[in-house]
Amino acid sequence: MSMYPDLKLFIGGEWRKTAEDISVVNPATEEELGRLPCASIADLKDALRAAEKGFEIWRKTAPRERADILLRAAALMRERQEEIAQAITAEHGKPLAQARLEVIRGAEFFEWDAGEAMRVYGRVIPAASGSKISVHHHPIGVVAAFSPWNFPMSQPARKIAGALASGCSIILKAAEETPAGAIHIVKCFEEAGLPAGVLNLVFGRPAEISEFLIPQPSVRLVALTGSTTVGRHLTGLAAQSDTRVLMELGGHAPVIVCEDTDVQKAAICGAIRKMRNTGQVCTSPTRFFVHESIFEEFASTFTKRAAETVVGNGADVGVEMGPTANDRRVPFLSELVSDAVSKGAELRTGGNRLRKRGYFFEPTVLTHVPDSALIMQEEPFGPVAVINPVKDLEDAIKQANAVPYGLAGYAFTNRADYIDRLIDELEVGNFSVNTLEASLPETPFGGIKSSGYGREGGTEGLESYLTIKNVWHSSDIR
Structure with a gap:
């Protein structure tokens, strides 16, 4: 260095x-x-x-x-x-x-x-x-x-x-x-x-x-x-x-994954993007609402790719995810995961501080997280993803909008009618379809609600x- x-x-x-x-x-x-x-x-x-x-x-x-x-x-x-x-x-x-x-x-x-x-x-x-x-x-x-x-x-x-x-x-x-x-x-x-x-x-x-x-x-x-x-x-x-x-x-970005999408590509894209910057991004994709017909395939693929993330010192070659930027994040993330599991969530991977020097937390995936869990309302601002099944687009939009935040939102779908409805009904300042990029210098960036x-x-x-x-x-x- x-x-x-x-x-x-x-x-x-x-x-x-x-x-x-x-x-x-x-x-x-x-x-x-x-x-x-x-x-x-x-x-x-x-x-x-x-x-x-x-x-x-x-x-x-x-x-x-x-x-x-x-x-x-x-x-x-x-x-x-x-x-x-x-x-x-x-x-x-x-x-x-x-x-x-x-x-x-x-x-x-x-x-x-x-x-x-x-x-x-x-x-x-x-x-x-x-x-x-x-x-x-x-x-x-x-x-x-x-x-x-x-x-x-x-x-x-x-x-x-x-x-x-x-x-x-x-x-x-x-x-x-x-x-x-x-x-x-x-x-x-x-x-x-x-x-x-x-x-x-x-x-x-x-x-x-x-x-x-x-x-x-x-x-x-x-x-x-x-x-x-x-x-x-x-x-x-x-x-x-x-x-x-x-x-x-703050944000707490939802990702709506519709039944017509390429499940493997969407899951791998989601897992990679979630761990970018160790999840410390206000637009980080965090709450994944996946159609029940593809839920298990998506969750399994996402979890596998998340668990394979190379974690270490950002100065080292091949590292994909570094530590959290400060020591405050690690106990907070542990608290969110423990709370979710205690309320019935399934911990698919991660959930712990890595046993090494530095402020490292494992890439973490939770599924079937109940609405009562703290993480459903609190932005983790770390490498923790929530993946829940939904029965249809209406259910997904309702759950996506069920937080006071409205910074960024995402969807994976190729149906024009779905896209039109999401544009009209998703309560966010930045909405992206089939990409998890939220802003560029030439685009207006900001949020609504809180x-x-x-x-x-x-x-x-x-x-x-x-x-x-x-x-x-x-x-x-x-």
């Missing part, structure tokens, strides 16, 4: 250490990678002042110039793919191949939004003689953004790309457990020529940072990817100052970062 980056805050165009720091640990080895500085209130005040000054510069920067800087930074990320990927694998544990793809996905967010920066169009509205009416878009202001630990590169990229493409400045609090991805992004923008203060990076005590930044008058958008619980708390803080929010929150507000990506992705101004210009005083 290459050298892990020196961990620092980035405020007003300068890197800094602080008096207080915390340990960053490799979850595969439990060895310390570095010491991460924690921002004090004084650091946060400096970051806010820097972002306010940066906004005044960046909002007046031409969209084409903003786009050029985004593209230069993205090109640097691509050049440094291997260095960044190795740092991500070290701090997160995911296989190196997945980390490499994440670096490219992060660069793609910047490349897409660079194009969108030049397509923030207003419009002219036909008006009565003597009047001109037009609609204008303006950057909203300073953005306070919070990104999670499960994708150290691509999650910060989404927030930074949207803010910078729109002409906003941003203070990003990235995840303390996985800081390297965000640090590498900032380094690339520093070298790409981004003006000081436009992008600021802090770490520390999450509650202290959010409680200081969110009420500030110049902070006009709070953007979070995180749990529903945290999202509701930050939304409440933002509501006290009428601050807009962009929330991508899975959040707003969208990132696609042509809709900049809307939260912009204000709308209606201008009515009359040639006569009226």
Whole structure:
């Protein structure tokens, strides 16, 4: 592995250490990678002042110039793919191949939004003689953004790309457990020529940072990817100052497997995708509702492929699944499995912590899980899949919608009537048929119900970062 980056805050165009720091640990080895500085209130005040000054510069920067800087930074990320990927694998544990793809996905967010920066169009509205009416878009202001630990590169990229493409400045609090991805992004923008203060990076005590930044008058958008619980708390803080929010929150993705599909392919695809990133994906396929006529074949094939998953240190060749990213996940996953089994679920494979150093949990499959089991309502955010039989499509849709979340949903079917009905009735923000891919930089991504507000990506992705101004210009005083 290459050298892990020196961990620092980035405020007003300068890197800094602080008096207080915390340990960053490799979850595969439990060895310390570095010491991460924690921002004090004084650091946060400096970051806010820097972002306010940066906004005044960046909002007046031409969209084409903003786009050029985004593209230069993205090109640097691509050049440094291997260095960044190795740092991500070290701090997160995911296989190196997945980390490499994440670096490219992060660069793609910047490349897409660079194009969108030049397509923030207003419009002219036909008006009565003597009047001109037009609609204008303006950057909203300073953005306070919070990104999670499960994708150290691509999650910060989404927030930074949207803010910078729109002409906003941003203070990003990235995840303390996985800081390297965000640090590498900032380094690339520093070298790409981004003006000081436009992008600021802090770490520390999450509650202290959010409680200081969110009420500030110049902070006009709070953007979070995180749990529903945290999202509701930050939304409440933002509501006290009428601050807009962009929330991508929890999920508990259903997969409906219809009787007309290729059972073997669907099961193998499902098992591989479920274990990607150790199941630590907000769109991870988790609750599989399989038509009763193909249930046993699907469950057996899925279980076999899940049990064959190569688990180990993500830096090692051939590893398909690494450890959970932190030690909190393992006891929680054990609790979910034990609860389900105690209520009548069948444990087909896994269910235990691996007896080795690191935060490893076995690929796990549960079948015939009753509705009363905690896992039917709680997102496992780990390598645990639930497979239950259903009698028909109506039954599957009812069970898929029986949770408060609505981020992503999937189906395997080739029947047009089934697809039409699923599009109309499945309560999710992102729906995929015969694929378990949920989003791309060019598509709008976000949830409904308790899975959040707003969208990132696609042509809709900049809307939260912009204000709308209606201008009515009359040639006569009226």
